[in-house]
Amino acid sequence: MLITIPQVLSAEEVEQFRTHLDKAAWQDGTGTAGPVARQVKNNQQLNDTQEPAISLGKHILQALSQQPVFISAALPAKIYPPKFNRYNLAENYGTHVDGSLMQIPGTQQTLRTDLSATLFLAELEEYEGGELTIETQYGAQVVKLAAGDMVLYPSTSLHQVSPVTRGARIASFFWIQSMVRDSQQRELLFELDSSIQGLSAELGASHTAIMALSATYHNLLRQWAVPA
Template sequence: MLMVIDNVLSKDEVRECRRHLDQADWQDGSHTAGTLAAGVKQNRQIDANATIAVELGNHIVRRLGSHPLFISAALPEKIYPPRFNSYSDGGHYGAHVDGAVMPLPGSHGTLRSDLSATLFLSEPEEYDGGELTIETAFGAQQIKLAAGDLVLYPSTSLHRVEPVTRGTRVCSFFWIQSMVRDEGKRSLLFDLDQSIQGLTPRQPKADPDILQLTGVYHNLLRRWAEV
């Protein structure tokens, strides 16, 4: 399931975020790539341990924690601390698949990457190129969103960032381990949850059909969740 989630950050939050990022120390992004990915990665990143990266990443995670559509779609168990990258002057990231299991910074734990996320921090008119191209069962989907919007997609997907030929593309990116690792089951739960939320305002309080559907949702989640 590929999903666009609007307004994860407001325009004011994006401007404040960019103000800090514009003053940050950017480094060659190939240093954080795996053996195969290093050959196709040309961008810049901020050191994940830099104070500003940690503070802005925590702010993004807090926003996600109160975003009902993100919670419904991802059913997050763990979120990898958001990182920040920048593409300009032909910068790109060739076709790759994200690593399956990642060590969590500052702990002895790991994260299974079920979902990948890119949060756009540049407006589309600020740069040319830079589309996030995701291979899906229905063909390649090109994503270029407004600043503050996020795309969520399966980490199993082959994807790439097209060359940026003008301007600068700034984004945050991270991964999610879902309580429900199976994409098909997670999609069914999302559809059911969205139907319940759509029906609830139109029905009387304590409507028995809504209560039954809610019970079905939670019993399926109870059966499928790995927590």
């Protein structure tokens, strides 16, 4: 399941982010890649243990806590602190899959990467190329979103970032461990929750059919969820 979430950050927030990111000290991105990914990774990243990555990452997490679609789709148990990358001219990231387990910085906690997220921070007119291509059961899906928009997709997916041919592509990326590990179960819950929300707007939240569907949703979640 691939989901785009518009306006996770407002235009004003994106502008504030860029004020910090455009003057930040970027480093070679291969330093954080595994032995296989290092062979196909060609970009830059911020040191996520220092400013401005720390405060900007916290801002993203706060924004996501106010995003019902994200909460419904991800059912997050743990979120890896957001990281930041930049692709300049001719830089790219070849086909790869994200690591399955990651230690959350500054803790002894291990996160299972169920979902990957990319939050775009460069306007579409700022750069060419840099498309995120995700392999799905329905074929390759090409994603290139406006600044402030985010895409959420299974971490099991092969994906790549095509070479930038003009300008610079700037984004935040991170991973989520869901309370519901099985991707099909998560998708069913998301579809059910979306239907409930749509019907609630039409019939009212107190309608007997809505109450019955809500009970079904929560009973399924109770059966399938494993809190962190």
